[in-house]
Structure formats: structure tokens, C-alpha cells
Amino acid sequence: MLNFREEVTKLIKSEVDVLTEEEISALIEVPPSYDMGDYAFPVFRLAKAFKKAPPMIAEELVPKFGDNEYFERIENKGPYLNFFINKGKLTEVTLNEVKGKQAKYGSSDMGNGKTVIVEYSSPNIAKPFHIGHIRTTVIGNSLYKIYTFLGFDTIAINHLGDYGTQFGMLISAYKKWGDKAVIESDPINELLKLYVRFNAEAEEHEELRNEARYWFKELEDGNKEAVELWQWIREISLKEFNKVYDMLNIKFDSYAGESFYSDKMPAVIEELKEKNLLKESDGAFLVDLEEHGMPPALIMKSDGSTLYTTRDIAAAFYRKKNYDFYKNIYVVASQQNLHFKAWMKVIELMGYEWANDCVHIPFGMVSLEEGTLSTRKGRVVFLEDVLNTAVKNTLNIINERNPNLENKEEVAKQVGIGAVVFQELFNQRIKDYVFSWDRTLSFEGETGPYVQYTHARISSLLERGKFNIEDNVNYNLLNTEEEINITRLLYDFPKIVVDSMEKNEPYFITRHIVEIAKAYNKFYNSCPIITDDIELKKARLMLSFGAKTVIKTGLELLGMEAPERM
């Protein structure tokens, strides 16, 4: 697609020899409002070469540019050159591109097939999949889609917490109080009960902790009973998690969790020893990170069992070898900042430069507005319940607003679940936020249902107006402020997608499609679209099609559906 910023660069370059195109491009600014131009170029850097005061330079440059098909005006204001895009051209370029690429508009091959691993969700088996897990799941899924859209070969990994001392606890607890049939009837809850009971009793009876450690060690050493129990627990838990993943329409390429690395850790420990990085302390082994301002990274306990950190190091090695990643991304809560910093440092100390290609993408916490979510069994709020409640509440709303809608149940799922996803992706990752039902499910304001509703509204309109994508359109007719505003947002979309990839921030997309929806509704309310003026109608329908296409792609990149009717 024609890039107007590049056109500004070329124009300036044609008159200014002392700067390279890169230097010029880096100096170009976007003014705070469009009445000051679409792009601005400050000429200060030219003062020395031109031996003149900046305002003079700007003034003298303007007439040299002459007429230009991409800019309707070029002006000087003090030391600035201001460029005003030719709006007819902008509309033509943008809508032709959307028309040509449709669902692929905004995509690119910039990733060049390089491998990006996105690790996300990674719940702990036998512990509840609760509201806290929603952020990693939803952010990770969106990043996965964004990288894929930009031509990376993307791998989604669920690093299941399927190993560690908690399994020692579960095995002990099961052997004492467990009942297979009861557990299979409601795995997550029943396993949670066992886990909670074990911890409570261990408060009183310290020796239970030793028993748990013993069983985890047995598991690591391949004790048949322990391994079989562990496999069974893993399997029934995974089945439950998959219910939630199905609701969210999320798939993983790999479920290689912590246990997968159990036989890959000895080599890591060996290498650490060889490289003189391992220190013994009370029979345990650790890597001293004091010099790097961190507490030591514990690699092996005195009984020979391994830790979370050891497994992460082994996993990174495995991924490097198996996928030769360009980037290895971990979408994990900011509470684990230190954990990631520490083990990545260990790999760096081992002499591997690719440690820098491992990136922790942290996020803040979700808290619950007082009384907004009912809790089942104690204080844990299950993700599945949240999603089900969202669907149920949305169905109630649809029954009020549009009782005759076809496929009501299906739409309620798409909108209810989408609303939760959207809410999660509305703010900068790192911000903590408070979950509120009212805000999440509202059809008004900056919400998922609002954006989806706008999309559905455009769909019906295109149908009513008998939109035909093959129609030739006179783009110059789309010249009201409302129309230009939409066009600009559509034009910016591909860049927004790239920005969100570079910063690993899906919320750029969330905010952008909200802006498109708002701009569209403003246009819809102030400009007649299905009018008797056939040419105008064709042009406005094409613009509507552009808005619909980009909203839909944006929703998809967030991991949401875009129903045609609501």
C-alpha cells in the first residue's frame, strides 16, 4: 500500500541532500491535530548546512516542492513544514487495498517465517483454573494471532504445571483419602479439595510435608504407582482445562509442560557443574546471582529433586534446539518477574547469547469488584463459571433487545465470551484492573459488545444496500469529516498491528477498533448511506465495507468472533 510517510520522506530528500532518507524519516512527526497537517517536518537539523534560520529554511523549501498528487497542501509554519494528505488519494489507496486484500488487510510477511514461540496459559494441574489465569490465556492467544498475521511461524505452547511438590501432596492425599469415582465425577473440584485438605492437615502434622516430598521424589525416580497416579490426574485435569479452551476457541501446538523436562534436567545440571556455575549449600545446589543483584537460583534440593527454575532452564534449551526460535515469549504474571530474570541470567552466564531472545511478557492482576462474582467453594473464582455467567447474562440482554434474533444461544456465546476477552485486552498489560460485570457486558461505551454490535450493524446495512464489492467507486465523494476520520483509522490499521507486535500489546488493536466503531457510528448517524444518489451510496457502502472488514480482523486478532447479526 502506498505509504504517505515515505512520500513525505522522498519529497524532502529531493530538495535536501544533507540528510539520508532514514534520518529524514526519523524526524517526521505526526502533529497533534489534523488541522496542523498529517505529517510535519522540523527543519532545525538543516540550519547548519543551509546557514539560515529555521523559519527561513522552511519558507524557502515550500515553493520548491511544487504540486504533488499525494499532498493537497504543503505549508510552512515557523520552523516546521506541514504536509496535508490529499484526501481523495488517501481514500482511494486505503479502500482499494482493503477491497483487494479483505481479511488479509493489515497482514504482512515481515516475519519472514521466523519462529516465534508464545508460551501462555500454563495452568497448574490439580489446582483450579481460575480468573487469574484468564489474562495469560487471552493475552497469549492474541499475541499468537498477531505474530502469525505478520508472517511469523508461531508456536503456541502450554507449559502445564504438571510437576513439582504439589504432585507429591496430591499423591499422598489421594492415597489417604481419595476415591477414584468421586474424583472422576468432578475432577478439578475434588482434586482441589484433596489439595486443600492436605495443606490444612500439614499445618498440624508437619510430617505430612515430608511424605509429600517423598512422593514427589518417587515420581521423579519413576515409581510405577506414583507415575500412574500422576498420569491419571494430569489427564482428567487437562480434560477440564480443554473445556475452557474450547469455549475461548483456543488451541495449542504443544502441551509440553514441566514434567516433559524431567529427563532433560540432568544434562543442564551437568553443564552448570562443568561451567563452574553451581555452588553447593547445605547439600542443595544453586547458582549465585548476587553479583547481578538477585537472590540465588535454586537448581536442585538436597534430596536431589529439581525445581521450577531447573525445569524452565531445561525447557528453554529444549526449545532452542527443537524450534531454533527467533523469539521465545513467556506470557506470565508480573509476580514472576524475578523468576524469569534469574533463570534467563543463568543461561546468559552459561554463555548463550540466545538468552536475550527469551522474553518475559508480564501483566498485572485482575481483582474482583466487591460482590460481582459469586464464588463457589471458598474464594476461588473459576474461569469456566465466569465465562458461563457472561454467556447467560448476554442471553438475557439479547432477549430484551432483540428477542427474535436467530441463533440466539450461539450469538450469546460469541458476545458473552468476547466481552470478557475484550475487557482483558482493553488496557496496557501491566496495569492491574478490576473486573466489573456491568462494564464488561454493556452494549454501550468502549466494550466488546459495542464493537461487535457495530460490526453486525454494518453487515445488515451492506445487505440492505445490496453492496457489491465489484462496484467501481468514485472515492472523491467520500469527503465529509466523518468519512475522512474513518478512512484515516483504516489506513492506520496495518501500522497499529505492527506496533502491537513490537510492544507485545494487543490493547493497541482493542483501542483502535473501538475508535473505528465510534467513528463509524458517528458517520452512520450523520450521513445517509442508502440514498437515492447511486454514486454516493456506492461510495458510502464501500467505506462501510472497509470499516466492517477492519473491525472483524481486529476482533479476530484479539481472539474474538464477529457475529453478522446481534
Ligand SMILES: NC(=[NH2+])NCCC[C@H](N)C(=O)O
Ligand atoms: N515457563 C513458565 N514458568 N511458565 C509459567 C508457568 C505458570 C505456572 N504454572 C503458574 O500457574 O503459576
